[in-house]
Amino acid sequence: DTAVSQTPKYLVTQMGNDKSIKCEQNLGHDTMYWYKQDSKKFLKIMFSYNNKELIINETVPNRFSPKSPDKAHLNLHINSLELGDSAVYFCASTAIGTGADTQYFGPGTRLTVL
Amino acid sequence: AQKITQTQPGMFVQEKEAVTLDCTYDTSDPSYGLFWYKQPSSGEMIFLIYQGSYDQQNATEGRYSLNFQKARKSANLVISASQLGDSAMYFCAMREGISGYSTLTFGKGTMLLVSP
Numbered sequence: 001d002t003a004v005s006q007t008p009k010y011l012v013t014q015m016g017n018d019k020s021i022k023c024e025q026n027l028g029h030d031t032m033y034w035y036k037q038d039s040k041k042f043l044k045i046m047f048s049y050n051n052k053e054l055i056i057n058e059t060v061p062n063r064f065s066p067k068s069p070d071k072a073h074l075n076l077h078i079n080s081l082e083l084g085d086s087a088v089y090f091c092a093s094t095a096i097g098t099g100a101d102t103q104y105f106g107p108g109t110r111l112t113v114l
Numbered sequence: 115a116q117k118i119t120q121t122q123p124g125m126f127v128q129e130k131e132a133v134t135l136d137c138t139y140d141t142s143d144p145s146y147g148l149f150w151y152k153q154p155s156s157g158e159m160i161f162l163i164y165q166g167s168y169d170q171q172n173a174t175e176g177r178y179s180l181n182f183q184k185a186r187k188s189a190n191l192v193i194s195a196s197q198l199g200d201s202a203m204y205f206c207a208m209r210e211g212i213s214g215y216s217t218l219t220f221g222k223g224t225m226l227l228v229s230p
Contacts, residue, residue, distance in 0.1 A: 033217060041153075041203060045217040056217055090159060101209065102149065103218060105159035 003027050004106035006091050012112045013081055021076045021109045023091030031055070031096050032074040033103065034066060037088040046089075049074050050096065078111075086113045117141065118206050118221035125226050127196045134181070135191040135224045137206030147209040148189040149218065150180065154202040162204075165189055196228045 004025045013019050025032065034046040048056040052068040063079045074091060091106040119138045127133040139148065150162040165173045165180045173180040181190040193200055203225050207218040 035218075041223050043205065043207075043218075043220040045219075048217055058217075088157065092159075101147065101216075102161055102164055104161060105151075107158045110157070 004091055004093055004104050006089075006106040006109050008109060009107060010110050010112075012114065014114055015081055015083060017081050018077070018079045019081060019111070020078070021089055021091075021111070023074045023076070023106055025072055025091075025093040025104075025106075027093060027095070027104065029093035029095045029104075030071050031094050032068065032071075033092040033094075034074065034076050035090040035092060035105075037090060037108070039087070043090070047074075047076075081111075081113045083113050086111055116221075117210075117219045118208050120206055120221035120224050122224045123222075125224055127226065127228055129198060129228055129230050130195050132192060132194045133196055133226065135193070135204050135206075135226065137189045137191065137221060139187050139189060139206075139208050141187075141208065141210050143210045145211060148180070148182070149207045149209070150178070150189075150191045151205045151207060152200075152202045153205065153223070154199075159205075163191065193226075198228050198230065201226060201228045 031050045033048045037043045047066045049068045065077045068074045088108045092103040094103045146167045148165045152160045163175045177194045179192045203223045205223045206221040209216045
């Protein structure tokens with residue numbers, strides 16, 4: 001049983017294109033996140049959503065637009081892709097107020113912009 | 115200043131030996147949580163262990179234990195009886211604040227290689 005799933009796992013595209021990455025969690029969590037891992041393996045928060053509402057936007061270019069149709073899904077749409085967007089994007093989720101509030105991560109989507 | 119510092123870019127250990135991965139943190143918030151994640155070559159992020167700032171005892175999860183020294187602001191991960199499958203990148207992370215919507219701040223990671 002997959003807890004946090006992402007599609008696609010790999011995404012190769014040309015500069016200037018628009019692409020989306022989908023994330024779904026079946027853990028019943030109410031908060032979801034997008035993280036970006038760069039080529040040096042550094043992980044940084046991009047967005048967090050709680051019950052479909054945007055909570056945190058960490059100075060991400062507005063070419064990135066997260067969308068949460070319901071609390072189990074958080075998709076990431078990227079417009080006008082640039083070379084610097086090449087990275088691994090991780091979705092994560094947590095249940096707020098459960099003590100540790102451990103974030104569980106999806107398998108990641110490796111985006112390559114040519 | 116970095117909030118999470120992992121000073122060991124790489125570590126080598128022989129199978130069945132114990133290894134300690136270092137992590138120091140910086141926060142002025144009295145309430146925080148410290149996490150360790152493992153990222154194998156397949157790329158997924160696997161949660162290993164959690165320590166809350168008010169926890170009196172060091173956290174343990176199977177072969178993993180967290181050596182929490184609050185005054186030194188360190189949260190080192192100890193892996194006992196290393197296995198070949200432990201070869202991976204290990205990330206220390208911190209959540210500041212009691213809970214809620216705080217996000218994780220990650221260190222740069224330590225690559226652990228376990229040799230036969």
